[in-house]
Amino acid sequence: MVAVNDAVKLKEDGNLFFKEGNYEKAIQIYTEAIDLLQDTSSEQAAIILKNRAACLLKLGRYESVLDDINRCISMGGGDSKAYYRRALAQQNLNHLDKALMDAMEAVKIDPKNKPAIDLVMAIRRDIQNRKDRMTSTSSLVDEMLTSLSSQSSWDHISLSSQSAAIEKKVQAVKNLVTIAASGTTGCEKILARDGFRILRTALFVPELQAHVLNCVMCLIRESLKRTQLCLKEFPLEHSLRIIRQEDSASVLIGGVYYEMLNSVLEDRNYDYTKRILGEPMKKFPVPSLLPTLFSYFEECGQVARGEPLNALINALVKCTDSRVFVEELLMKETMKNLLQMVIDERISYEQSQQLSIIVSKIWTRARINDRWTLNFVKQCSALINPRLVSGEPDHQMCGLRALNIVLQGSFEAGGDVIKDVQDLYRVLSKLLTSPEKEKQTAAAETVALMASDKKMCYNLASQCFNLLKTLYKNPDIEKDVKLRTLVGMSKMTASSGGDIHQKIVAEGAGQRLHKQVKQYLLSEPTEDVKKWVFEALAYLTIDAEVKFDLVMDEALMRHMCTVNEKDPGPAMSYSLACIFMNMTNTYDKPDIQPEMVRLAQYAKQSIPEEHEYDKDDHLKQRIELLVKYGVPSVLAACSSADSERTREFLARSYFGIVDSDSGKHCGSVVQLGGTRALLNLFNANTDKGKAMAAHAIARIAIKMNPSLAFAGQRVLDACRPCIHLIDSTAENTFLVYDGLMALTNLASVSDSVRERIYREGGCHHIEYQQMEDNEALRRAATQCICNLAVSDKIKERYHPEDKESCTPVDRLKLIFVLCNEEEYHTKIAALGAVAYLTSDPLICKSLIRIGSFIDVIKEIICYEDNALRHRLLVILRNMIASDKEVAEHIIKTEIFECLLALKQITSQLPALQEVLDGCMKAARHWGLVQANPGDMAYSFTN
Numbered sequence: 001m002v003a004v005n006d007a008v009k010l011k012e013d014g015n016l017f018f019k020e021g022n023y024e025k026a027i028q029i030y031t032e033a034i035d036l037l038q039d040t041s042s043e044q045a046a047i048i049l050k051n052r053a054a055c056l057l058k059l060g061r062y063e064s065v066l067d068d069i070n071r072c073i074s075m076g077g078g079d080s081k082a083y084y085r086r087a088l089a090q091q092n093l094n095h096l097d098k099a100l101m102d103a104m105e106a107v108k109i110d111p112k113n114k115p116a117i118d119l120v121m122a123i124r125r126d127i128q129n130r131k132d133r134m135t136s137t138s139s140l141v142d143e144m145l146t147s148l149s150s151q152s153s154w155d156h157i158s159l160s161s162q163s164a165a166i167e168k169k170v171q172a173v174k175n176l177v178t179i180a181a182s183g184t185t186g187c188e189k190i191l192a193r194d195g196f197r198i199l200r201t202a203l204f205v206p207e208l209q210a211h212v213l214n215c216v217m218c219l220i221r222e223s224l225k226r227t228q229l230c231l232k233e234f235p236l237e238h239s240l241r242i243i244r245q246e247d248s249a250s251v252l253i254g255g256v257y258y259e260m261l262n263s264v265l266e267d268r269n270y271d272y273t274k275r276i277l278g279e280p281m282k283k284f285p286v287p288s289l290l291p292t293l294f295s296y297f298e299e300c301g302q303v304a305r306g307e308p309l310n311a312l313i314n315a316l317v318k319c320t321d322s323r324v325f326v327e328e329l330l331m332k333e334t335m336k337n338l339l340q341m342v343i344d345e346r347i348s349y350e351q352s353q354q355l356s357i358i359v360s361k362i363w364t365r366a367r368i369n370d371r372w373t374l375n376f377v378k379q380c381s382a383l384i385n386p387r388l389v390s391g392e393p394d395h396q397m398c399g400l401r402a403l404n405i406v407l408q409g410s411f412e413a414g415g416d417v418i419k420d421v422q423d424l425y426r427v428l429s430k431l432l433t434s435p436e437k438e439k440q441t442a443a444a445e446t447v448a449l450m451a452s453d454k455k456m457c458y459n460l461a462s463q464c465f466n467l468l469k470t471l472y473k474n475p476d477i478e479k480d481v482k483l484r485t486l487v488g489m490s491k492m493t494a495s496s497g498g499d500i501h502q503k504i505v506a507e508g509a510g511q512r513l514h515k516q517v518k519q520y521l522l523s524e525p526t527e528d529v530k531k532w533v534f535e536a537l538a539y540l541t542i543d544a545e546v547k548f549d550l551v552m553d554e555a556l557m558r559h560m561c562t563v564n565e566k567d568p569g570p571a572m573s574y575s576l577a578c579i580f581m582n583m584t585n586t587y588d589k590p591d592i593q594p595e596m597v598r599l600a601q602y603a604k605q606s607i608p609e610e611h612e613y614d615k616d617d618h619l620k621q622r623i624e625l626l627v628k629y630g631v632p633s634v635l636a637a638c639s640s641a642d643s644e645r646t647r648e649f650l651a652r653s654y655f656g657i658v659d660s661d662s663g664k665h666c667g668s669v670v671q672l673g674g675t676r677a678l679l680n681l682f683n684a685n686t687d688k689g690k691a692m693a694a695h696a697i698a699r700i701a702i703k704m705n706p707s708l709a710f711a712g713q714r715v716l717d718a719c720r721p722c723i724h725l726i727d728s729t730a731e732n733t734f735l736v737y738d739g740l741m742a743l744t745n746l747a748s749v750s751d752s753v754r755e756r757i758y759r760e761g762g763c764h765h766i767e768y769q770q771m772e773d774n775e776a777l778r779r780a781a782t783q784c785i786c787n788l789a790v791s792d793k794i795k796e797r798y799h800p801e802d803k804e805s806c807t808p809v810d811r812l813k814l815i816f817v818l819c820n821e822e823e824y825h826t827k828i829a830a831l832g833a834v835a836y837l838t839s840d841p842l843i844c845k846s847l848i849r850i851g852s853f854i855d856v857i858k859e860i861i862c863y864e865d866n867a868l869r870h871r872l873l874v875i876l877r878n879m880i881a882s883d884k885e886v887a888e889h890i891i892k893t894e895i896f897e898c899l900l901a902l903k904q905i906t907s908q909l910p911a912l913q914e915v916l917d918g919c920m921k922a923a924r925h926w927g928l929v930q931a932n933p934g935d936m937a938y939s940f941t942n
Helices: 002-020 023-036 042-059 062-074 080-092 096-109 114-149 163-181 184-192 195-202 206-220 224-233 248-266 272-277 286-299 302-319 323-331 334-343 349-366 370-388 393-409 411-418 424-432 437-450 454-473 479-496 509-523 527-540 544-551 554-565 570-583 594-602 616-629 631-638 644-663 666-671 674-683 687-703 719-725 733-747 751-759 762-770 775-788 792-797 810-820 824-837 841-847 853-861 866-882 884-891 894-905 910-925
Strands: 929-931 938-940
Touching (some): 023 042, 042 062, 042 080, 062 080, 080 114, 096 114, 184 206, 195 224, 206 224, 323 334, 323 349, 334 349, 334 370, 334 393, 349 370, 370 411, 393 411, 393 424, 479 509, 479 527, 509 527, 527 570, 544 570, 554 616, 570 644, 631 644, 644 666, 719 733, 719 762, 733 751, 751 775, 751 792, 853 894, 866 894
Antiparallel strands (some): 929 938
C-alpha cells in the first residue's frame, strides 16, 4: 500500500512537470512511479504508463509510445485516451492501417471523443492519398528493380559494345534515387522489393557505383531501422574492395558511413530508459561499425574521409558518456586505431583536437576499472613507446604526435603511457634542435603540454628552458614552433603559482613573455594563433603583475573578447576559462594556519605570500574592467564545453564576477546571458564546479529580483542549485546562508516556484537549518519557510499525522517555538509563517494542542512592537474563525482579556483595530462573546 501511495504522489508530481512542458523530467518521475508498482497495483501502473506515453508523444518518441500503450492495455487500461495516443504514434510512424484501427476503437469506446473522430477522418484521407501515390510509384519501382536484376540482359552484356543497356540501368538507378529521396513511402516501397540485395549486385558495375551509393544514402537517411537493414543486407565490406583513393565512389561510400552514424545520433525513438540512464544505444551500437570504418579510412583519401570521420568523432564524443560503451570501445582497440590515424596524418588538426576530448572521456570512464585502465594504457603504449625509443627522428616525431593527443585529453593518462620511456628529455632536446619544422613543432608541443604538470615542470625547466629560449630567439624558426616554445616557457614561468617566493625562472620573465604573446595576437589574430596565445596566457596570468598588465591593455582584452560570437572550441574554451579564473582570483588558495607560519619562520622555510596586485582593491578594479570588456559574454560562449575542468573554471570565473563589490555586476552578468550559462554549468560539472555555479546563481537571486534575473522557466530551474547549497551535509556556513537567502527570494515569486522547491526536496533541508545553533542560519531558514508557507503543498507538511487527535507534528512545534525566539527577525518571520499556516483549520487544531501555546501567546501579545502584535493577531483571528473548539480554547482563557485591553490601547492604529475586530466578529459567529451596548467592549455570553 505504501508503494501505491508513493507512486500516486510521484504521478501527481509528474503531471505538474507535464503541465510546465518539462517532458523529460516528467518521464523520469513517471518511470520512478512505474518501478515502485512492478508487483502491486496494475490499475495505477496503467494510468501512469498512459501519462508517460503522452510525454513521449510530445518528444516524438513514437516507438516508445507504442511500448507504453501496449503495456497499459495489457493491464486493463485500454480506454479511449490510450487507443487515441497509440493511433497518433502509429500515424507518425506511417503505420496508417494500424492507426486507423486504434482511432476507430477510441471512437467506439467514447463516441464523444472529438479529437479521435477527427483523427479517423485524417487517417482515411492519408490512406487514400497513399494509395493514389503507391499505384503510380509501385509500378515504377517494380520496373526499375526488374531492369537492374534482369539476368538475361546482365550476364552477357559487353560493357564496351552494349552501352545502351548500361545507360538503361543507370537511368533505372537514378529513378530509384529520386523515389528514395521523396520520403519514407518511396524508401519502404524499394526495400519491400528486396532493394538492398539488388543494389548490392549492381554495385560491382563501375558505371553504376556512384548512383547505387547515392541511392543507399537516400534510403538510410534519418532512419535507424533502414540503417540496420542496410548493415544486414548491404555489407560495407564489399564496398571496400572496389574503391580507389580519391575517386567519386570512395567519397560516396564515406557519405553512406556519414548517414549511418547520423541516423544513430539523431534517432529519437530508442528506448527512453536507456537515454535517461545514459546507457549505449542497444539497437545499433556504434562499436559494431568501427572495424569496417577504420578499414575504410585506411583505403580512402583525405576528401573521402572528411565527412564520415567528422560524424564518427561526433558519435564518439556523445557516446563515450556511457561506461558500457567505453568498455566496448576498448575491447575493439579503438584507442590504438585513433592514434594510428594521428601518426599516419589521416586527420586534420581540428579533428585531432576533438580526438583529445574523446581520449579524456574514455580515460575518465576507464579509471573506474583497473582492467580498463590497463587496457587503455597498453593500447597507447604499444603504439607510442616503440616509436619514441626507436632512435629514428621520423618515428620519434610520430610518437610525439600521438602522445600529444593523449596529453591533451589527460595528463595523468599521458604520464602513465610514458612512465617507462627512457631518455624522453634527450629525445625532446634532439627534436627541438632538428632543422626540420615538423620535428621542432611536435617536440615543442610536447614540452608545452608536459609543462602543465608542476612536478614535471621543474625537470623541464632545468633541461629544456634554455633550449626553448634559444630556439625562440632564432630568427629562422617558423612561427608555429615559436608559439609552442612560448607556451612551454610561459608554463615554466608560472609554475610557482601565486607564491612570489617560488619562482624557478628569473623575476620579470612572465611580463616579458606577456609582451611577446601580445605581439603575436595583435599582429596575426588567426584561430591557431589565438589558441596558443590563450594557452600561454592561461599560465602567465597566475602572475599578478601579468594580470595587471593584461587587464590594463584594452586592445589585447578586446581581441580576447571577440570569441563571444561563436563556440570557441575545446582547447580555446579551456584556456579562456583558465585565464578568467586567474584574473578573478577564484582558484584554490592554500589555507595558511598561523601556527604553520610561525613554524615555517622558525625553520627558515618560504611562506606563501600574496602579491600586492592580488589584494582586494586591485581585484575589485580588475573585475570591473573585465565586465566592461564583455568577459561575461565570453564565459557564456564557452559554457557549452564538454570538459568538466573547463566548466569548473567557468563557474569559478562567474562566481568571482558576481561576488565582487557586493554583487555590483550581477545585472551585467544576467544581461550577457549569465543565468542560462550558469544553469547549464550546474547541470554537468565537477563537485567544486557545481558548488561554484550554484553559489553564483544564489548571489544573483539575492541581489536581483529573481523573476527578472531568471526569466520564464529559468526561475524554476534556479531552485535546484540553491537547494544544492543548503544540503544538510554542507559544511560551509557561508554557502548555506546564501542558499537560504536565495530560496527566500525565489519563494516570493509565485506558487509554481514554491511547489518546485517542495518537489525538489528543499523543505527538508530548510527545516534542518532551523535547528542549527548558528543564529544567522536559523533566521534565514525561518524567513524562507515564511515565504513558502503561502503554498497549500507546504501547509500539508504541517498537517497532523492523525486527523482525529490532531497531535501536532514536530515541524509545527518548531516553527511555533521560534515565534518566541530572542532574535527579533527570526521571531517576526516565524510569526509570519504561522500566520500563513493558520489559514488551514487542521493546523489550527494542532496548534492549541501544543503545551506552551497559551503562555507563548500571552508573552508575545504583551510586546510593544506593533509588527509582532499584528502578526500575532492575524494568527488568533484565523484560529478563532477556523473552528468553534479552537475558538473556545482561546476565548475562555486570559488571551481574551488581553485582546480587550489591546483593543483599548491601540485605538489609534487602524491596521490593528481591523484585525482585532475580525477576532471579535469570529468569536460572535460562534456565540462565544457579545458586544456590550453603548461601549466598545465585549463580554462572554452565558
